[in-house]
Amino acid sequence: MTNQALKEEDLKYIWHPCSQMKDYETLPLVPIKSGKGVYLTDYDGNEYIDAISSWWVNIFGHSNEYINSRVKEQLDTLEHVIFAGFTHEPAVRLSKRLINLTASNLQKIFFADNGSSAVEIALKMAFQYHKNDGKVKDIFFSLKNSYHGETLGALAIGDVELYKDIYKDIMLKTVQVASPSLVDEDEAIEDFKKKLKEHEGRVSAIIIEPLVQCAGYMQMYDKSYIKKLKAICEEEGIFLIADEIAVGFGRTGELFVCDEEIKPDFLCLSKGLTGGYLPLSVVLTTNEVYQKFYCDYSEGKAFLHSHSYTGNPLGCAAANATLDIFENENIIEKNRAKVKKLEELLEKFKSLLNVKEVRQRGLIGAVELKGYKPEERIALKVYDYALKNGVLLRPLGHVVYFMPPFVITDKELEKVVQVAYEAITTLP
């Protein structure tokens, strides 16, 4: 099999995600034969450093031997079983660990398959919590420039026009409040308060991506905003949903952003949860929320949401293996040196004339360019240049970013940043 043969075969059949398929006429698909560590290898033998962790999911490298061994053991034991009425050790173990690793108020966990579904679950739980109390709170808040997934409910609560605008006639109405990533923190808080007043008594929850709006062009803000937001939420009886699907599992430097200082009412996790192996997501919530649904069946207050593969043992095995590595290898501590290294490497972008801003939170680095029109599609140019030089980058519009697997070495990180630097400095 060659790259060419597989590409042709692919385009006969497959409609790829997040793609204008016509773009593949000029920017060919890359068929990957194998992965090992940070490297992806195509059928012609070219290697690419996966500097975006394959859409922010991979943590400990491709085809990681330890995770492989644990998933294989699970295959030989129990590949799957219905999770209503039944349970299994990989899910119980994972649940206990996640609950112990997150804020102390988060005491119950609900499973799903992908990030969008996790967000929908949090929205439905928040809504039904009030409904079980006889109140209809039909409005959800989110931040401007936010992204929370692609199913219609998740899409409705997001705010990236590119993904959402087309479907506005068939979506749940939501309200976006000012984001601290785009305006001053206090201004953002004022806007939240103002809009709360406008929709008094009708707001179920506000959902945020803590610290980094990843799909929203890697816009960043500080934890101080989240603290202020949480204080108001508590006062007003609004749930705070923390969508840490992209930023969780160490990306921002800490294991999770919303810790003991924040205590969110809901925490959504996915992506890195399985180390980049398998679709699995969870929603953690409080015992208080759980209790509002706990009663005799006849009261009709149960949360009846389900997906066929809820709590899939293979996904749970990959997730447990991922947490093993975090613990056994003291990853969060180890990563601090890498965060520092990335900070140093990003320094040299600041003086470039076509650079508007350099941003970083933990192991997420972003270089925002300026002076280009959308129709120039410079993202594709940077993507193309990097690929030809052995690095997988996938800029968002005019923002070139780095979100590497944690197993990346300093030397590999230097290469990644150097290739991005060359790509940016050779732009027309």
Next chain:
Amino acid sequence: MTNQALKEEDLKYIWHPCSQMKDYETLPLVPIKSGKGVYLTDYDGNEYIDAISSWWVNIFGHSNEYINSRVKEQLDTLEHVIFAGFTHEPAVRLSKRLINLTASNLQKIFFADNGSSAVEIALKMAFQYHKNDGKVKDIFFSLKNSYHGETLGALAIGDVELYKDIYKDIMLKTVQVASPSLVDEDEAIEDFKKKLKEHEGRVSAIIIEPLVQCAGYMQMYDKSYIKKLKAICEEEGIFLIADEIAVGFGRTGELFVCDEEIKPDFLCLSKGLTGGYLPLSVVLTTNEVYQKFYCDYSEGKAFLHSHSYTGNPLGCAAANATLDIFENENIIEKNRAKVKKLEELLEKFKSLLNVKEVRQRGLIGAVELKGYKPEERIALKVYDYALKNGVLLRPLGHVVYFMPPFVITDKELEKVVQVAYEAITTLP
């Protein structure tokens, strides 16, 4: 580890799907240690025949050696890679095979992780197809008593009140037309025509579960309805979305219901797709639909939907292994004898005084009971009786059904049906 220890640990942390958690006080969770073939084994050594294929997903038994071997190979090669801009052989091979196995008009495939997401993708594609043409067709039709998933869009298009009613204030408005499973086929068609007229020019698509409304209490209808429906859809320019998530992959006797005679515009598949191993779903559609999105990026007509794990190689490996078994072992032919066997076994329920109707389509059998009030919750009584006698049944309300893995032997099927018979005849 014992059943008791794992149950207690579970209930500290886990909120189970489709469950009133309080029910577990009287009907304990079953912790499963391992699975092999049709058998699930708990920590106390009890065995259960999985007569519902673990929520209709398992096809060739638990911990199937052949599927295990293929997933293990994939683990050693490439566990996952981003599917935008990149591709891999397991997805290409699976896509080609599914396209060759389904109706000839279905020529493109889009990947997702679960059934709900697949339904949302089909809805979004149908809507955007018209939007790309400058038309807003904001209404979706479905059948009464239908079920299409749990994310808000998928939930909105379904019609099982139990799951949907609570959220009506935050859902997309949809229209349910009469179902041929509940009224005469021609009456159902007339209702469809009437409602089409009422919403003239605004209907994007109608979605159906071909032949069996599984979550809708295993209500069944004939293919002749689908043929009539498709003829009208074609005439009126309405898309037909076939949701074969539950009924696909041989459950009704044929590999898929909507074949060359029907030619649906969209076909959603999941559940059995990976043999019951991993969350993976696909939406197949026509080249005509695909072409409506295929243009220069600047036109803004691309389908930008994505999930992190879209096209997951491990899921594709399990799916390819599943298709290998279908082909190599001539499963559809072999199953005909099993369908006949089930038919014979169901016969004896017909004379029971508390049986209203016995239904069957392929390897899905259902016994509808009568004379019980909802608050009696006889489903739980049958579930409990069966578990104590080594069979996992999970009746829907007053409907006891069978949907076993295809590897079930005649003797095992006899046991399953016998236990159900005893459960039903010993009901108070």
